[in-house]
Every structure is written in C-alpha cells, then in structure tokens.
Amino acid sequence: MTSAVSFKQVSRHFGSVRAVDAVDLEIAPGEFFAMLGPSGSGKTTCLRLIAGFEQPTAGSISIFGERAEGVPPYRRNVNTVFQDYALFPHLNVLDNVAYGLMVKGVGKAERLKAAEEALSLVRLPGYGARRPGQLSGGQRQRVALARALVNQPKVLLLDEPLGALDLKLRENMQEELKSLQKVLGITFVFVTHDQGEALSMADRVAVFNDGRIMQVGTPEDIYQRPNTRFVADFVGSSNVLPPDFVQRYSGQRRWGSLRPESIRVASATSGDGVAARLVGTNYLGATTRLALDAEGLRLHAVVPAGTALPAEGEAVMLTFNRESLHLMDEPA
Amino acid sequence: MSLDAVVSRAPTPAILPGSGGLRGALSDLFWRRPKFLLTLMLAPPLLWLGIVYIGSLFALLAQSFFSIDEFSGLINREFTLKTYGDLFQAANLDIILRTVTMAALVTLASAVIAFPIAYYAARYARGRWKALFYLGVMLPLWSSYLVKIYAWKLILAKEGILTWLLAKLNLLWPLDAWLSLPIVGGNSLSVSFTGTFIVFVYVWLPFMILPVQAALERVPGNLVEASSDLGASPGQTFRNVLFPLALPGIVAGSIFTFSLTLGDYIIPQIIGTSRLFIGQAVYSQQGTAGNIPLAAAFTVVPIVIMGFYLWGAKRMGAFDAL
Numbered sequence: 243m244t245s246a247v248s249f250k251q252v253s254r255h256f257g258s259v260r261a262v263d264a265v266d267l268e269i270a271p272g273e274f275f276a277m278l279g280p281s282g283s284g285k286t287t288c289l290r291l292i293a294g295f296e297q298p299t300a301g302s303i304s305i306f307g308e309r310a311e312g313v314p315p316y317r318r319n320v321n322t323v324f325q326d327y328a329l330f331p332h333l334n335v336l337d338n339v340a341y342g343l344m345v346k347g348v349g350k351a352e353r354l355k356a357a358e359e360a361l362s363l364v365r366l367p368g369y370g371a372r373r374p375g376q377l378s379g380g381q382r383q384r385v386a387l388a389r390a391l392v393n394q395p396k397v398l399l400l401d402e403p404l405g406a407l408d409l410k411l412r413e414n415m416q417e418e419l420k421s422l423q424k425v426l427g428i429t430f431v432f433v434t435h436d437q438g439e440a441l442s443m444a445d446r447v448a449v450f451n452d453g454r455i456m457q458v459g460t461p462e463d464i465y466q467r468p469n470t471r472f473v474a475d476f477v478g479s480s481n482v483l484p485p486d487f488v489q490r491y492s493g494q495r496r497w498g499s500l501r502p503e504s505i506r507v508a509s510a511t512s513g514d515g516v517a518a519r520l521v522g523t524n525y526l527g528a529t530t531r532l533a534l535d536a537e538g539l540r541l542h543a544v545v546p547a548g549t550a551l552p553a554e555g556e557a558v559m560l561t562f563n564r565e566s567l568h569l570m571d572e573p574a
Numbered sequence: 575m576s577l578d579a580v581v582s583r584a585p586t587p588a589i590l591p592g593s594g595g596l597r598g599a600l601s602d603l604f605w606r607r608p609k610f611l612l613t614l615m616l617a618p619p620l621l622w623l624g625i626v627y628i629g630s631l632f633a634l635l636a637q638s639f640f641s642i643d644e645f646s647g648l649i650n651r652e653f654t655l656k657t658y659g660d661l662f663q664a665a666n667l668d669i670i671l672r673t674v675t676m677a678a679l680v681t682l683a684s685a686v687i688a689f690p691i692a693y694y695a696a697r698y699a700r701g702r703w704k705a706l707f708y709l710g711v712m713l714p715l716w717s718s719y720l721v722k723i724y725a726w727k728l729i730l731a732k733e734g735i736l737t738w739l740l741a742k743l744n745l746l747w748p749l750d751a752w753l754s755l756p757i758v759g760g761n762s763l764s765v766s767f768t769g770t771f772i773v774f775v776y777v778w779l780p781f782m783i784l785p786v787q788a789a790l791e792r793v794p795g796n797l798v799e800a801s802s803d804l805g806a807s808p809g810q811t812f813r814n815v816l817f818p819l820a821l822p823g824i825v826a827g828s829i830f831t832f833s834l835t836l837g838d839y840i841i842p843q844i845i846g847t848s849r850l851f852i853g854q855a856v857y858s859q860q861g862t863a864g865n866i867p868l869a870a871a872f873t874v875v876p877i878v879i880m881g882f883y884l885w886g887a888k889r890m891g892a893f894d895a896l
Contacts, residue, residue: 295799313696315802328800332818345814393804 244307246271246429247292248399254287261287263453264301269397271306274423274430276440279450280476283432288450289399303551306396316345321390324397326406327382329374335361335385336370342393360388363422374478380411387419391426400432404439406527416443427536437477441465449473465502469571474499481505481541497570504566505543507532508559509552515559520552536560543552638870647864657867663877666855670875673852676767677835680774681782681828687775688782688827689820695783696790711780719777723844726773730845732762760847770846774835781834782827789823790816825887832883836876852876 250265253260263285269275277285279372284347290296291303294315301308305320330340336357337344343353354370361367364384374382390398403419404412420443423430429557432438440447441461446459449472457464457473468474471482480499488498508515518536526544530551543560545551552558592598606813631751640649641656660666695707714722730732740746753759753766760766801811839853850858852872860869887893 293799293803295803315799316805316807320803322800322803324796324800326794326796328794328796330797330800330815341806341814343802345801345804345810346807391806 243271243459245269245304246306247431248271248304248307249288249291250302252288252291252303254284254291254296255299260453262291262298265450265453265455267455267458269429269431270277271429272427274432274443274445276432276434276444276447277450278434278437278440278447278477280435283450284453285435285448285450286401287453289322289401289431289433291324292397293320293399308529315439319393319395320397320399321393321395322401323383323386323390323403323405325401327374327386328387329382329385331374334370335366335372335374335377338374338385339370339389341389344534346393356392357388358391361385363391365418379406380415383407383415387422391422391428395428397429397431400430402435404431404434404436412439419443428457428561441477449474449477467568468499471497471499471570471572474568474570478502479542483567484539487539488567491564491567492569494535494569495574498568499568500541500562500566502531502542502544503529505534505541506563507534507543507545507552508561509556510559511557513559515561518558518560520556520558523551534558534560606894627722632874636870637866638874640867642865642867644705649866657871658874660868661871666872669850669852669855669872672849673836673876674879676771676851677832678772679771680835681831682779683771683775684779684782684831685786685824685828688779688786689824691785692783692820692823693816695787696793697795711783714776715780715792720840722777723773723841726769726776727764727845730763730769730772732764734762734764735762758809764845765847767846773841773845777841778831778834781830782824785826785830786820786823789820793819803894822893825893829880829884833876836879 245268247267247269249265252262252265254262254268265284267288267289277288279285287296291298292310293318294304294310294313298311305318310318318414318476330341333341336354339357339360342350342354347471348356358367358370361369364387366381366384366388369377369381369385374385377385383406387403400419404415404447407415416439419430419432432440432444441464444461447461447464449456449464451472457469459467464473464477468477468480474480474482478501480501483498483500485495489495492498507520511517516536518534518541520532521535522533524531524533525547528547529544530547530549532543532545532551534543592602637649638657639653639655640651640656642648643650661670691707691711699707729736731737737746737749740749749763752768753762758766758768760768763769763772797815797819798811801815802808806814808878837853839851839857842851843854852875856869856872859865859872
C-alpha cells in the first residue's frame with residue numbers, strides 16, 4: 243500500500259542550522275499521526291515540508307505516491323490548520339470557509355452550501371455572517387478546521403492546533419478531533435509539544451529532537467518502551483536510570499527507564515528496595531508526585547491521592563517490579 | 575548571593591511617602607485625573623487647528639460666496655452663487671478636468687509603482703536593508719522641493735541627459751513618437767504634460783509607499799501561506815488577500831497623491847505646458863487678477879472632490895479591513 247506521506251532521507255537546512263536532518267518517515271493512509279518534540283526539534287518544519295511551504299534541501303517527499311518536491315502548496319491536495327488559525331480578517335466566516343472552493347472556481351451557491359455544511363460539521367452552524375474577530379479562540383479554531391476540511395484534503399495538517407486554547411476547551415477539542423478523524427477517514431498529521439495530547443489522540447507518534455526522529459511507534463510503545471534517554475525523559479518524564487544502577491537490578495549494563503507510577507514508596511529504613519530520602523511533594527489532584535533522592539540519583543514517583551505519605555526529609559524504601567524496568571537501546 | 579541580600583530584614587513601610595513639593599503634587603493630580611493631563615496637552619494644538627487653521631479656511635470659503643465687480647474690480651460682499659457659476663465656464667471647467675485627470679493618473683501610477691517596493695520592504699527587507707529602504711524613500715523628502723523640480727527640468731529638457739542617453743542608445747524614435755502625440759506631447763518632455771506627470775509621480779511617490787508599506791506590514795505572513803495552502807495561485811492570493819488588506823494603505827496614500835496633485839501650482843508651472851492647473855488658477859486669480867472670490871471657489875473644488883473620493887472609497891469597502 244502506498245503511504246499517505248513518505249519521507250526518504252529528507253533534510254531541510256537553513257544555513258548551518260539543520261532543522262530537519264535525514265528523516266525517514268512513512269505515514270499510512272487514514273492514520274492519526276502525531277509529531278511530538280520540544281520547540282526547535284524540526285516537527286513544524288516537517289509539517290511545512292508536507293504542506294509545501296518549505297522545500298527539502300535533500301531527500302524526497304511523496305504524498306500518496308506522487309513526488310512532491312518542487313510542487314507549490316496551491317497544487318497540493320493537502321490543507322493546514324495553522325497554529326494561530328490564519329483566518330482572513332476581511333472576510334466573514336462563511337467566505338473564509340468557502341475560500342478554497344472559491345479559488346478553485348466552484349460556483350457561489352454551491353460553495354456557500356458546502357461551507358455551511360462544513361460549519362455544521364465543526365458545530366458552528368449559523369456563524370457564517372460573523373467576522374473572525376468576533377469569535378472566541380475555540381470558535382476560530384473550528385472555523386480554521388472547517389476551512390481546511392471543506393476542500394476534502396488527502397492529508398490534513400494541524401500545527402499545534404490546540405496550543406492557544408484553555409485546558410477545558412483543549413480536552414473537548416481533542417475528543418472532537420479524534421472522532422472527526424474517525425468519521426472522515428482523512429489522514430491527520432498533527433504537530434504538538436504536549437506529550438499528553440500526542441499520546442491520547444494519535445494512532446502513532448514520532449518523537450523529534452534536533453531535527454531527527456528519535457522513535458516512531460504507537461503511544462504505548464513510546465510511553466512504555468522508550469528507546470533513548472531523550473524519549474524516556476520527554477514523554478511522560480520517566481526516570482532515566484544510569485547503566486550502573488540498571489546493572490544491579492537486571493544484570494545488564496544499559497540505560498534504563500522506570501515510569502514514576504511504577505515506583506512504590508514505603509516509610510522504612512531497611513529491607514528490600516532502594517534506599518532513598520523524600521525531598522519534595524507536589525500535589526496534582528488525582529495523584530501526588532514525589533521527588534526522591536536515592537544516594538545522589540534524582541527519582542520521581544507518582545502515587546494516587548489519598549496514599550499515606552511520609553514527611554519530607556524522611557528516609558524511605560523504593561520498590562518496583564522487575565518487568566517495569568525498561569532497558570533502552572541506547573548504549574551505556 | 576545569599577537570600578538575606580535580596581530579602582531585607584529591616585522593616586519597610588507598605589506605602590511610600592509622597593515626594594513633596596509642586597512636582598509631587600502635580601504627579602499625584604495627573605494620576606488621579608488623567609483627563610486633566612489630556613486636556614492640558616491637547617488644548618494648544620486644538621486651539622491652533624481650530625482657530626488659526628480651520629478659521630482661516632472658513633474665511634476663505636466665505637469669500638467664495640462673494641463676487642467681483644467687473645468694472646471697478648472691487649469685491650462685492652453680498653451672498654451670491656455667481657462665482658461658483660463662473661467655475662463652469664468652458665475655460666475654468668477645462669482647468670478642473672485637466673487637474674482631476676492628472677491627479678487620477680498620478681495616483682494610479684504611484685500606486686502601481688509603490689506596491690512592489692512596499693511589498694518588498696514589508697515582506698523581505700530586514701535590518702540593514704530595511705534601514706536602506708527607509709533612507710531611500712525618505713531621502714528625496716529631505717532635499718528642497720524646488721531643487722528637485724529644477725533638477726527634473728534639466729533631466730527632461732531637450733538638451734538634457736535623458737535625450738542624450740536615448741540618442742546614444744538609438745532610442746530617440748519612441749520618445750519623438752510619443753512627443754508628437756496630441757495633448758501628452760510637446761517640444762520636449764520638460765514642456766509637455768508627460769513631463770508634468772513624471773515629476774508629480776516622482777515627488778509624491780514616498781507618500782504612497784509609506785502607507786502601503788505600513789498596511790502590508792500589518793498583514794500576517796501566514797495569511798499568504800493560508801491562501802496558498804487553500805489552493806490559491808500567487809495571482810489569486812494577491813487579488814483576494816493581499817490587495818484587499820493593503821487597500822486602506824493604498825487609499826491613505828492616494829489621499830496624499832491625489833490631493834497634493836490637485837493643489838500643486840509649482841510643478842505644472844516649471845515643467846509642463848502653458849495650460850493651467852487648479853493650483854495655478856488659484857495663484858493667478860488671488861494675485862495678479864485680484865479675483866479673491868474666484869480663487870476661493872477654485873479652492874473649494876479639490877475639497878469637494880476629495881470629499882466625494884473618500885465617500886466613494888468608503889462605499890467600496892476600502893476601510894473594511896481597518
């Protein structure tokens with residue numbers, strides 16, 4: 243099967259800055275794909291390479307099997323939801339949504355009808371006559387989504403689409419985007435720096451760092467079985483364990499990762515486990531995050547709310563199941 | 575640095591004492607009554623604008639309702655519309671039409687020339703290049719208007735550098751062909767309407783570039799990307815996004831180029847034919863002819879035209895993107 247988007251050794255250099263460096267990537271048709279990484283990691287440049295706003299310095303990009311280098315954005319059946327929505331301020335909402343059809347020469351009655359339908363799809367029916375400036379952030383986001391979807395793109399690109407929304411709205415939009423993608427069956431490529439968002443929404447996640455892809459996999463793969471220290475640390479703030487430590491518990495001298503929620507904390511000074519001292523607690527509502535100091539090694543544990551906690555500064559014993567200690571590919 | 579250095583242990587008051595004196599009292603007063611300060615700052619310019627400028631403008635307009643006694647040459651201070659009627663005499667109407675046509679052409683040409691320059695400055699020029707752009711646009715404004723016009727007279731004259739250059743390039747024939755045309759032609763560029771037009775465009779161009787550049791500067795770059803992303807070719811993006819969003823700037827610039835051309839009397843006098851423009855008509859009527867009422871009536875013409883122009887621009891939605 244042809245990939246929806248295929249990158250082969252794609253690089254995009256800006257002078258001496260390697261924004262994207264020899265990236266290989268296959269995104270399957272109909273997939274909800276997330277590109278996750280810190281700012282400046284190259285994920286947005288990858289998105290812009292798919293949209294056509296950037297051209298690769300080296301390598302080849304194909305979209306549904308067709309070569310895309312040198313093809314301008316307006317000849318790609320790919321649409322983008324921009325980070326700050328980029329709605330046209332001089333057009334009303336309906337004309338904004340109908341814009342793509344207008345420039346393709348679709349008749350007025352037909353394109354306005356399609357735009358009205360797209361607005362219903364994003365649950366903004368009847369908002370057509372308003373100006374973008376009269377809408378809230380969440381509404382603008384929906385208009386931007388409708389404006390892209392009305393063109394029935396082969397691939398929909400979303401550049402941090404939820405970044406500017408408040409928490410409650412963001413959670414609602416996450417669910418909506420996910421169900422919309424299921425209904426429409428369009429390939430969604432989604433850029434975010436929020437690992438929670440990537441894990442909860444995507445079918446597969448690519449973790450970016452320094453212009454390279456560190457790991458591609460299902461959210462569970464990425465979360466449970468990170469292959470590098472970077473992925474372990476960036477996705478879910480896992481405890482990264484040095485080779486010496488790992489050797490004591492698994493017999494292998496490799497870097498390891500241990501999820502904060504797999505650590506059990508008991509008030510004891512002796513017995514099985516890792517001796518540590520509690521240095522801080524962060525109350526997070528459903529859970530409490532504990533900062534621990536195990537003979538110089540800084541560890542974090544997450545325990546459910548309501549667990550009896552030792553006082554700060556007290557000595558504790560840490561235990562965990564062997565199988566939750568994940569050995570990473572990264573050499574010692 | 576220790577914490578003690580930052581957090582002083584000595585007791586400090588929560589409310590600081592006033593600085594005292596007249597300045598302290600004034601500061602507090604201005605803070606409590608911000609409108610008082612505003613009034614104080616706006617009063618002098620408003621008085622100036624209101625009395626000296628608007629006042630004298632109205633005095634001038636009032637004169638246009640007087641008439642001149644053709645025998646004695648004295649001004650008859652009785653209300654009449656006769657002077658306005660005089661504007662519609664063939665010779666005077668000719669002056670008005672000539673001036674308006676010239677102003678419209680100058681405005682159009684300025685807009686067409688200014689847009690790419692403004693677009694480059696707003697989209698691409700950064701740092702040093704941007705500074706160079708501002709310098710390039712503003713520099714002509716620093717030198718005397720008369721010097722520039724006389725310089726152009728020399729450039730456009732029959733013995734001037736332009737003719738010389740075209741002769742060297744064996745390209746004199748298109749110039750001669752153009753100059754042989756009626757109305758726009760003449761003995762040389764410096765005594766033709768074409769010359770007047772060139773100099774008008776040159777002199778007013780900065781007044782078009784700067785507002786268009788400011789308008790384009792406010793257009794976020796991602797709107798252009800969004801348009802392209804939605805399938806618009808560069809031409810479509812220009813028509814549907816860039817131009818409508820730059821239109822307030824173009825209209826602002828055209829107010830300058832249009833009204834400045836309507837009122838100017840120096841350029842057509844130095845470069846051009848002997849046929850008059852409104853500004854020259856006002857100048858000669860109030861000076862040698864001593865016909866102040868007709869001069870005043872001529873002055874009203876550009877004001878009325880600009881009023882209609884702005885009204886039309888607003889009707890066409892030129893200010894919708896503001």
